[in-house]
Amino acid sequence: MIKQKTIAVDVSYTGIGLHSGTEVNMKLRPAPVDTGIVFIRTDLPEKTQIKAIASNVTSTLRATTISNGDVKIFTIEHLMSALFASDIDNCYIEIDSEEPPVTDGSANVFLELLEKAGIKEQEKEADIITINKVYRIDDKERFIMVLPYDGFRVSFTSINPHPLIGIQYHDFEFTSKDLYKKEIAIARTIAYEKEVEALRKMGLGLGGNLDNVIVYNDEGWMNKLRFPDELVRHKILDAIGDLRLAGRIKGHVIAVKSGHELNTKLAKKILADFT
Incomplete structure (x- = not known):
């Protein structure tokens, strides 16, 4: 049986957004079973959460955008690719902008962040x-x-x-x-x-x-x-x-x-x- 996984500890990264050009502070945090991948806009008073699922996709103009009402996160595909490769089922992604950092334009920095955080196996079967x-x-x-x-x-x-x-x-x-x-x-x-x-x-x-x-x-x-x-x-x-x-x-x-x-x-x- 394949178990669900999250990261073991918090890990942070600061950079600029590819499309926005603004500085972004991002923190990946462990999440309980069945949480999924959830982005949290920490720059907003409501700390709006956006679940990273296909039904929340609202735009694909030069990047993939997910939204919850009027609140959005775009250019998520590189981070999502690294999460897939790391077998991460559950993770909170706190971010103080509309876009994750571009890093070097690949997924490698995100993969290294997840390696630094470590992987924690959880008690429930993965879907x-x-x-x-x-x-x-x-x-x-x-x-x-x-x-x-x-x-x-x-x-x-x-x-x-x-x-x-x-x-x-x-x-x-x-x-x-x-x-x-x-x-x-x-x-x-x-x-x-x-x-x-x-x-x-x-x-x-x-x-x-x-x-x-x-x-x-x-x-x-x-x-x-x-x-x-x-x-x-x-x-x-x-x-x-x-x-x-x-x-x-x-x-x-x-x-x-x-x-x-x-x-x-x-x-x-x-x-x-x-x-």
Whole structure:
């Protein structure tokens, strides 16, 4: 029997938000069984709580946003991906802004924070979502699906019209947190230089820089890559985080050109069947 898990002790981190550009103080705290992953807006008088589940997703514009009424938290996917890889079922995330810190644009800092906090096994059985049929979301040439599989695996194809990137494919089977840390967690957010100014005019990407975003232009990459296919590896990182909003899934995810919108639609579809 697989038991539920939380973190053993509080752990804190301070940084800036990728899209907001503001300083963020975040604290991860242990939570009782059956709590789930819950964000708490400590900057608000009401200390509003937002449960990290697919039904609370309200926007997927350049990031995944969850809300409780008018209160929101966005860009949660990297932290959620690290929580999945660490097998964390229950955790309070206290945050004094609308967005977690971007760290270096990957999930690695979050994974290290969870390692620092330690893992505590709890007395109740974990609720593992074992996929027992095919779930699929389509949008023209884009799709994401999950089918029954004895384990957790993501096969992702990224298709980018820019000749520098083109078609990238990566197949990742989650067999250990160490493998996730080596192959997926350190893959960073990527942006096209010409898009950056447009994003900032929309009030997005205000905290982005070459320390936390990989940027490319028509001449090439503006910073050094960690992998030749870092873009598609980061797409897998995001998909894992978005699908964690349905719970701890056991299945094979196959995606082509998917992003936060399709990922979270699939998570909502799965969640609806398992609640």
